[in-house]
Amino acid sequence: MSLASSMQAPAPRLKKPSWKDPRLLLGVLLVLASTAGVVALVGSADQTTEVFAVDEAIPLGTPVTSEDFAVVSVRLGDVEGSYLPVAGGIPESAVASSLLRKGELLSRSDLGRADELxxxxxxxxxxxxxxxxxxxxxxxxxxxxxxxxxxxxxxxxxxxxxxxxxxxxxxxxxxxxxxxxxxxxxxxxxxxxxxxxxxxxxxxxxxxxxxxxxx
Incomplete structure (x- = not known):
């Protein structure tokens, strides 16, 4: 056996990762995206909206203002657009378009104009x-x-x-x-x-x- 064949090849040396390595950059991006998704999910779960709630029963046709309702903070999710946010207030000259029962949240369809009844x-x-x-x-x-x-x-x-x-x-x-x-x-x-x-x-x-x- 020759001397050359009896010598083992040297083990390859590990290279220090470089920021230019696309695999490293991809891994960092995946971690950031995952973290952002978790933060967004937690934030949306805690998100509440202030809406109006019927404090006392209000008959159909009764003129109403924001003073006729209580304010509550609720999680509405996908149906948020169906309810009146407190920030938007009650439309001018609004009347109850149906019997508003105590404890119910005020939806947009609950209000109208007197000439529409x-x-x-x-x-x-x-x-x-x-x-x-x-x-x-x-x-x-x-x-x-x-x-x-x-x-x-x-x-x-x-x-x-x-x-x-x-x-x-x-x-x-x-x-x-x-x-x-x-x-x-x-x-x-x-x-x-x-x-x-x-x-x-x-x-x-x-x-x-x-x-x-x-x-």
Whole structure:
């Protein structure tokens, strides 16, 4: 065996990484991108938006301002655009376009202008007691009985179906002997003449709870 063949080749020396090495640069970029993604994810999870919340129930058609609502900070995520941010305020001359229930967040569709409403609140006095649990937002059928020629009333006829109650209050006499319920029902424009005619002609008005309506 020759001397040359018996000598081992020297082990290759490791080179110090250079910043010009594309593999090193790629690794640094991947680390930075991963870190930025984690920071963005954590930041978005903690991001909240101040929006309006209904402090007390507000009937349809009621003019509103920012003073009529509470301010809450919530995480809305993808639906953020559906709600009114406090920073933008309440539009001028805005009214409630539906019954706004206590505790609900105020969405953009909850507000409108008075001339855009397709239902109008009409006051009714109801002498017969309503079922327990009837409240603003409940649906009722409205019946009327016109006066007859014998100081009585004709056969009652249904004139509204599934009308929504926007307000409700109980009136009592001083002695508590006479008790009546005052309600505001939301009536579509096409049904207004029938109801107003019944009221102006002394009809006896009765309402029947209709929980299945509007469901």
């Amino acid at each position: 397709d239902r109008k609140p009409v006051g009714l006095r109801v002498d017969d007691p309503l079922p327990t649990g009837t409240q603003a937002g409940s649906r009722v059928d409205v019946w009327s009985a016109m006066p007859d020629e014998r100081n009585g009333f004709k056969e009652p006829k249904q004139i509204l179906t599934g009308a929504e109650i926007s307000e409700l209050s109980i009136d009592e006499s001083v002695l508590g002997a006479n008790r009546a319920t005052q309600i505001l029902v939301l009536v579509e424009d096409e049904d207004l003449p029938t109801l107003l005619s019944a009221q102006s002609n002394g009809a006896k008005i009765a309402v029947v709870l209709n929980p299945s309506a509007g469901s």
